[in-house]
Amino acid sequence: MSQPSQLHENKPPVYPAVNYLNADRGVWSWLTTIDHKRIGVMYLISVMIAFLLGGIFAMALRVELLTPGPTIMGANTYNRMFTLHGVVMIFLFMIPAIPGVFGNFCLPLMLGAKDVAFPKLNLLSLYLYWTGATLVLAGMVMGGTDTGWTFYTPYSTTTPTTLFPVLLGIFILGFSSIVTGLNFIVTIHTLRAPGMGWMRMQLFVWAIYATSIIQVLATPVIGLTVLLVGIEKVGGFGLFDATRGGDPVLFEHMFWFYSHPAVYIMVLPAMGVVSEAIAAFSRKNIFGYKMIAYSSLGIAFVGFFAWGHHLFVSGQSPFNDGAFAVISMLVGVFTAIKVFNWVATLYRGAIAVKTPLIYICGFLFFIVFGGMTGIAVATVSLDVHWHDTYFVIAHFHFIMVGAVIMAFLIAVHYWFPKMFGRMYHEGWGMVAASLIVLGFNATFIPQFLLGNAGMPRRYYMYPERFQALNVASTAGASLLAFGFVIILIYLIYALVRGEVAGDNPWDSRGYEWMTTSPPPKHNFDETPIITKDPHSYQEPGEEVEHVVI
Amino acid sequence: MTALDDLMRRLLWLPDARSTFAVPVDRLHFFVITVTMIASTITGLLAFIFFFKYRARRPKQSTPVVVPSVKFELVVIGVPLFFFLLWFVQGFKDYVWYTTPPKNATDVYVMAKKWMWKFSYGGEGPNAIGTLHVPANRPVRLLMTSRDVIHSFFVPDFRIKQDVLPGRYTETWFEATKPGRYQILCSQYCGTWHSQMWGEIVVMPGPEYDQWMIDQKRGLAERVDTGGDDGPSFHGSIVEYGKKIAMAQGCVKCHSLDGEPHIGPTWLDLYGKREVLESGDTIVVDEAYLTDSMIDPRGKIVKGYKPVMPTYKGRLAAPEAAALVEFIKSLRTQNLETVPSKEAIYEPAKPAPRK
Numbered sequence: 001m002s003q004p005s006q007l008h009e010n011k012p013p014v015y016p017a018v019n020y021l022n023a024d025r026g027v028w029s030w031l032t033t034i035d036h037k038r039i040g041v042m043y044l045i046s047v048m049i050a051f052l053l054g055g056i057f058a059m060a061l062r063v064e065l066l067t068p069g070p071t072i073m074g075a076n077t078y079n080r081m082f083t084l085h086g087v088v089m090i091f092l093f094m095i096p097a098i099p100g101v102f103g104n105f106c107l108p109l110m111l112g113a114k115d116v117a118f119p120k121l122n123l124l125s126l127y128l129y130w131t132g133a134t135l136v137l138a139g140m141v142m143g144g145t146d147t148g149w150t151f152y153t154p155y156s157t158t159t160p161t162t163l164f165p166v167l168l169g170i171f172i173l174g175f176s177s178i179v180t181g182l183n184f185i186v187t188i189h190t191l192r193a194p195g196m197g198w199m200r201m202q203l204f205v206w207a208i209y210a211t212s213i214i215q216v217l218a219t220p221v222i223g224l225t226v227l228l229v230g231i232e233k234v235g236g237f238g239l240f241d242a243t244r245g246g247d248p249v250l251f252e253h254m255f256w257f258y259s260h261p262a263v264y265i266m267v268l269p270a271m272g273v274v275s276e277a278i279a280a281f282s283r284k285n286i287f288g289y290k291m292i293a294y295s296s297l298g299i300a301f302v303g304f305f306a307w308g309h310h311l312f313v314s315g316q317s318p319f320n321d322g323a324f325a326v327i328s329m330l331v332g333v334f335t336a337i338k339v340f341n342w343v344a345t346l347y348r349g350a351i352a353v354k355t356p357l358i359y360i361c362g363f364l365f366f367i368v369f370g371g372m373t374g375i376a377v378a379t380v381s382l383d384v385h386w387h388d389t390y391f392v393i394a395h396f397h398f399i400m401v402g403a404v405i406m407a408f409l410i411a412v413h414y415w416f417p418k419m420f421g422r423m424y425h426e427g428w429g430m431v432a433a434s435l436i437v438l439g440f441n442a443t444f445i446p447q448f449l450l451g452n453a454g455m456p457r458r459y460y461m462y463p464e465r466f467q468a469l470n471v472a473s474t475a476g477a478s479l480l481a482f483g484f485v486i487i488l489i490y491l492i493y494a495l496v497r498g499e500v501a502g503d504n505p506w507d508s509r510g511y512e513w514m515t516t517s518p519p520p521k522h523n524f525d526e527t528p529i530i531t532k533d534p535h536s537y538q539e540p541g542e543e544v545e546h547v548v549i
Numbered sequence: 550m551t552a553l554d555d556l557m558r559r560l561l562w563l564p565d566a567r568s569t570f571a572v573p574v575d576r577l578h579f580f581v582i583t584v585t586m587i588a589s590t591i592t593g594l595l596a597f598i599f600f601f602k603y604r605a606r607r608p609k610q611s612t613p614v615v616v617p618s619v620k621f622e623l624v625v626i627g628v629p630l631f632f633f634l635l636w637f638v639q640g641f642k643d644y645v646w647y648t649t650p651p652k653n654a655t656d657v658y659v660m661a662k663k664w665m666w667k668f669s670y671g672g673e674g675p676n677a678i679g680t681l682h683v684p685a686n687r688p689v690r691l692l693m694t695s696r697d698v699i700h701s702f703f704v705p706d707f708r709i710k711q712d713v714l715p716g717r718y719t720e721t722w723f724e725a726t727k728p729g730r731y732q733i734l735c736s737q738y739c740g741t742w743h744s745q746m747w748g749e750i751v752v753m754p755g756p757e758y759d760q761w762m763i764d765q766k767r768g769l770a771e772r773v774d775t776g777g778d779d780g781p782s783f784h785g786s787i788v789e790y791g792k793k794i795a796m797a798q799g800c801v802k803c804h805s806l807d808g809e810p811h812i813g814p815t816w817l818d819l820y821g822k823r824e825v826l827e828s829g830d831t832i833v834v835d836e837a838y839l840t841d842s843m844i845d846p847r848g849k850i851v852k853g854y855k856p857v858m859p860t861y862k863g864r865l866a867a868p869e870a871a872a873l874v875e876f877i878k879s880l881r882t883q884n885l886e887t888v889p890s891k892e893a894i895y896e897p898a899k900p901a902p903r904k
Contacts, residue, residue: 242716
C-alpha cells in the first residue's frame with residue numbers, strides 16, 4: 001500500500017525477525033516439516049499450480065467453442081481437455097484448496113494451539129496429495145482420459161483411453177482428504193485453548209469441522225467406486241455392464257453419493273471464510289452466530305441425502321425424484337439462513353471497503369443466484385429440460401467459481417499479511433477484483449441462456465444458433481483470466497517487495513491475529529486464554545448498544 | 550398471457566414451446582427465474598449499499614451488537630421454504646403428469662447407439678434412422694434402449710429428455726402441438742462424436758401422418774432394411790420380424806399363441822394383463838416386464854409356473870427384443886380379460902407322495 005490506512009495505528013509496523021518462514025532454512029527443512037503453517041503454504045503453491053493448469057484447459061475449451069465446427073483441436077482432444085479441466089479443478093484444486101491451505105494454516109492458530117493433533121499425518125496428507133496429483137497428470141500425459149470427471153459407466157469401462165492411472169490418482173487423493181479431515185476433527189476436539197468452549201470457536205472452525213465430517217464419511221465411497229471401475233476395466237467383472245448382469249445406473253448412484261456431498265466439501269469452507277471476513281471488515285459481531293454454525297452442520301447432514309437429484313432423467317422412480325427434490329431444497333434453506341446473516345452483519349457495521357469486500361459483494365450475489373438456480377434444477381419438471389445442458393454448467397460454476405473461488409480469493413487477500421507479513425497493492429487488488437466479478441458474470445450468464453436454448457454439455461461441435469452466446473462467454477472468460485494474471489503478478493511482487501503489514505493490519509478480532517504476522521514457529525509465545533465470544537469488537541468497559549431486528 | 554410468455558422466451562433464449570408439456574414447464578420456469586433474479590440482485594445491491602451507508606468513519610469505530618429476534622429467524626427460514634415448496638409442488642405435479650404416458654399413445658421404439666438414433670414403429674410400421682415422423686396433437690410414447698453406452702434423448706422444443714440405457718427400457722412421451730421439424734440432441738456424453746449425435750422429429754398434421762404411414766407400409770415390401778450390425782436384416786414390419794424371432798429362438802415351444810395353457814404363460818392377451826407373482830406381488834405386464842423376463846426370466850415368476858425358462862441375455866439384440874415385445878403386443882382377442890393366466894399344465898417330476 002502506498003499510504004497507511006486510516007484504520008492503522010500510527011506506529012510503523014514491524015516484520016518479526018524470526019518467524020516460521022525463516023526459522024529453518026533449506027528445501028529439505030520444508031519437505032520434512034511438520035509445521036502446519038509450512039504445510040499450508042506448500043498446499044497453497046500446489047493448488048495454485050493446479051488452478052493455473054485447470055484454468056489453461058478452461059481457456060482452451062472456451063477458444064474451441066468460439067465456432068460451431070472445429071476451431072483449434074480435434075474432437076478427441078476436446079473430450080480429453082474437458083475431462084482434464086474437470087478432474088484437475090475438482091480433485092486437485094477445489095477439494096483441497098480452502099481446507100488444505102487455510103484450514104492447515106489458520107485452524108491451529110484460531111484454536112490457540114501449537115499445531116494440529118497429528119502433525120506427521122498432516123505432512124503425509126500433503127505427500128498423498130502430491131502422489132495422487134502426479135498419477136492423475138501422468139495418466140493424462142500417457143494418453144488422456146476422455147470420460148469427463150464423472151466417469152459414467154459403461155462408457156468409462158469401454159473407452160480405449162487410459163483410465164487406470166487417473167482412477168488410482170483419485171483413489172490416493174481421497175486418502176489425503178480423509179487424513180486431513182480426521183486430523184482436523186481431532187484437533188478441534190482436543191486442542192482448543194483454555195476458555196474456548198464450542199460456542200467460542202470462530203465460524204471458520206465450525207465450517208472446517210462440518211467439512212471434515214463429510215470428508216471422513218463420504219470420501220471412502222468415491223475411493224470404493226473408482227476402485228470398482230478400475231477393477232471392472234482391467235478385470236472385466238461386469239459390475240456395471242448390462243450385458244453381464246450389471247447395472248450402469250448403480251455407478252451413478254455410488255458416484256453421486258460422494259460427489260454431491262463433495263460440493264459441500266468445497267462450499268462449506270468457503271462459507272466459513274466469508275463469515276470471518278465479513279465480521280473483520282465490518283468490525284462487528286457476526287449476526288446469528290449459532291444459526292451460521294448449526295446451518296453448516298445442517299448442510300453437511302442433509303447434503304448426504306440429496307444425491308438423487310443428479311438422476312432425475314436416468315429412469316429413477318418419480319417417487320424417488322420427488323423425495324430427493326425436497327431434500328435438496330433444504331440445503332437451500334440452510335444456505336439462505338447464512339446469506340441473511342451475512343447481510344445482516346454488514347448492517348450498522350463500520351465497513352472498511354478493501355479488496356476482499358469486492359469479492360464478498362460478488363460472492364453474495366453469486367451464491368444467491370447459483371443457489372437458487374440450484375433450487376430451480378431441483379424442481380423436477382424444470383430439470384427435465386435443463387439436465388445435462390449448459391444451464392447446469394452455469395449453475396455449478398456459479399457455486400464452484402462464483403462462491404468458492406471468490407471465497408478462496410477473499411481468504412488469499414485477508415490472510416496474505418498473516419501468512420507472509422506483507423501487504424499487496426490495494427489499488428491493483430481492487431482492479432483485479434472488479435475485473436473478476438465482471439468477467440465471471442460475462443462468462444457464465446450467457447451459459448445459463450445457452451442451457452435454456454438447449455445446448456447440451458460436453459459438446460465439441462454445436463448447431464450454429466448457439467454461437468453468439470458461446471462467443472460472449474469466451475469473451476467473458478478472457479476478462480476473468482486477465483484478472484487472475486494480475487493477481488498472480490501483484491501477489492508475487494508483494495511477497496518480495498510488499499510493505500510490511502504489521503501483526504494485525506485489519507484490526508481483526510479473529511484469534512489467529514493474536515500472534516505476530518508471520519507467526520513464530522510455535523505459533524504463540526504463551527498459550528492464549530480465551531475470555532470473550534468470537535468476532536467480538538467490544539472493548540472491555542465499553543458501553544455497548546444492543547439492537548434487536 | 551401468451552404474448553408475455555413469448556416475450557419471456559425471447560429474453561431467456563428459450564426455443565418455442567412445441568409440446569403440451571412445454572407450456573406449464575415454461576410458466577414455472579419464468580416464475581422461478583424471476584424470483585431468483587430479484588432475490589440475488591437485492592442481496593448484492595443491499596451489500597453494496599451497506600458498504601457506503603455503513604462505511605468506517607473513524608479508526609476503531611465501535612459498532613452495536615445486533616441480534617436476531619425470533620420473528621426474524623422465522624421469516625428467514627419461512628420465506629425461502631415457502632417459495633421452494635411452492636415450486637416443488639407445482640413442478641412435481643407437472644412431472645408426474647409427464648412421467649405418466651396416456652393410454653392411447655402411439656408407440657415408437659427408439660434404439661440409441663454411438664452415434665445415431667433408430668426408430669421402429671409399433672404395430673405394422675416402418676423403421677427409420679435419424680428421423681422420426683410423428684403426428685401433431687396426438688400423444689406419442691417412446692420406448693427406448695441403448696445398445697452400447699448411456700445416451701440421452703433430448704428435444705429442446707418439447708422440453709423433454711430421458712436417458713437411454715443399455716440393458717433396460719426407459720420411456721418418455723410427448724404430444725407435439727405444431728407441425729414442423731425439431732432437433733433431437735444426445736445430452737449424455739457418449740464419446741468422440743457425442744456432439745454430433747443428432748436426429749430430427751418431423752411433426753405432421755394428423756391426416757398427413759396417416760397417409761404417410763400407409764405409404765410407408767405399402768413401400769415396406771420393396772424397402773431394403775438397414776439392419777446393419779444390429780442383427781439379421783429383415784424386410785417387413787416389426788411384428789412379423791418378432792414372430793420370426795419367436796420361431797427361431799424356440800419361444801413358442803413353451804408359450805402358446807392361442808390362449809392354450811402350456812409350460813409358460815400364453816402370449817395371447819398377455820400384454821396389459823395383471824399377473825400375480827410367486828412372491829405374492831401383483832404386476833401389470835408391460836414392455837419393461839416382458840424385456841426383463843427375456844433377460845432375467847427367474848426374477849419375476851408368475852404364480853403357478855416353474856422357473857424353467859433359460860435366460861436370453863446376450864442371445865437377443867435390442868431390436869430383436871423390441872420386435873418380440875411388439876409381436877406379443879399384437880396378439881390380442883377382442884375382449885381383453887385382465888385376469889391372471891390359467892395355471893400351467895406343465896408339472897415337472899415331483900417327489901413321489903409319501904404313503
